[in-house]
Amino acid sequence: MLQGKKILLGVTGSIAAYKIPILVRLLIKQGAEVKVIVTPSAKNFVSSLTLSTLSKQPALSDLETNDSWANHVMLGRWADIMLIAPLSCNSLAKMAAGLCDNLLMAVYLSATCPVVVAPAMDEDMWLHPSTRSNINKIRDFGNQVIPVDNGELASGLSGEGRMAEPEAIVAWLDDFFFNANQLKGKKVLVTAGPTYEAIDPVRFIGNHSSGKMGVAIANEFKKRGAEVTLILGPSQIMVPDNIRIIHVQSADEMFSAAVNVFESADIAVMSAAVADYTPVNISNEKIKKQTDSFSIELKKTKDILKYLGECKKAGQFLVGFALETTNEKEYALKKLKDKNADMIVLNSLRDNGAGFGHDTNKITIFDKQENEHLFETKSKTEVAADIVNTIIQLYA
Structure with a gap:
C-alpha cells in the first residue's frame, strides 16, 4: 500500500x-x-x-x-x-x-x-x-x-x-x-453550525452550536477521498482548504444551498443546528427599547431534512441528526421515519461531554431497519470517524 x-x-x-x-x-x-x-x-x-x-x-x-x-x-x-x-x-x-x-x-x-x-x-x-x-x-x-x-x-x-x-x-x-480511496468519486454534502434569524440589523435568534461536529465530519469524508461541500452557518471553526465551503446565515439560506447541492450528492449529512422558527417581520432599523415588554411573531422555517427526504433519489444516502433531552430514542426513530432518512445520529443533552461547545460527543446511531449502534464518549474527531464508518457500512 x-x-x-x-x-x-x-x-x-x-x-x-x-x-x-x-x-x-x-x-x-x-x-x-x-x-x-x-x-x-x-x-x-x-x-x-x-x-x-x-x-x-x-x-x-x-x-x-x-x-x-x-x-x-x-x-x-x-x-x-x-x-x-x-x-x-x-x-x-x-x-x-x-x-x-x-x-x-x-x-x-x-x-x-x-x-x-x-x-x-x-x-x-x-x-x-x-x-x-x-x-x-x-x-x-x-x-x-x-x-x-x-x-x-x-x-x-x-x-x-x-x-x-x-x-x-x-x-x-x-x-x-x-x-483515502474508500469514497473516491463520491460527492458528499455536509451542513454544520447554527443559523442566525435576524430580528433587526443588530439582533438575531440563534443557538449555541459551534459547528465543530459538522466540520469534523466534513474533514473525515475528505480523508476518505470524497468530494465534499460544507454548508456552514456562522462559525469560527477552521476548515481545511481542500473542502468547498458555502457560507450562510439564515435557515432559508441554508435550505436553498442544501437543495441546490443535494441534487448531485451521493451522501448528505444534515448536522447543522437549524432554527425551527424565524421572525415574521424583520425591522430595517434597530428596534429601540421603549416598552417594558416586547413580542416577536415567529413562523416555522423550512424543514431541510424533510424536504431532502421527499426528493431523495435512488442511490442517495441521507443522514439526519437529533438532539434531544427526553424520550431520546422514541423521538430519534420518529424523525428517522417521518423525514425518510437512511440514518439518524442521536445526541442527548443528558449525556456528559455531549452537545454544543464540547470537544467531545456521545452518539447513538439508528439505521433504516431501526438497528441501534452505540458509541462511547469520544473526541469529535473520533466521533466523526465512527459516523463515516457507519455510513460506509450501510451505504455499501
Missing part, C-alpha cells in the same frame, strides 16, 4: 527517536520515498547520518545551509503525508500555538498534505491538561494523532505516553492510504 508514496518524516527531541531508523527501514522496504527533517534537539537522540543513509536522502535540519535555502513550502507540497514521529511535548505545544522557530515547524505550517503525529512523552506529561488541550487543538486543525501505547517509559515508570511501535505506525499509514 505504501509503494510509491511520498512520506515526509519529522523527528523531534524525544528518547523515542532511537526507534526512527527502524521506521525508516520499514517504510523504504515497503517502497515508500522518505525525506527526513530533524529538529536541533532530535540530533541528541538520533544521528542525521544514520537517517540520511537509510532514507537515501539528506536529513534536513536548517532553514539555510551554505547560503542555500531549504524550501519548506515545496517540501510540504511534495509529500503525500507528513508524519511527525516522535512528537515531543515541546513540539506539540509549538504546533498548537503556531510557533515557527525551526525547519520542521516551518514545513508543518506551510504543508498542504495531510499531517499525522505519533506523540511520545512521560505519562504525567501526556495526561497534563495543557497537553490534552494541545492535542485537541491540533486535531481541530485537521491533523491526525496515532494513539500512544501503554508500557515502559524512559523515566522507568510504566503507563501511557509511549510512542507507537514502528510496525504500528506503518500499519496506520497502510490504513490511511486505503481509507
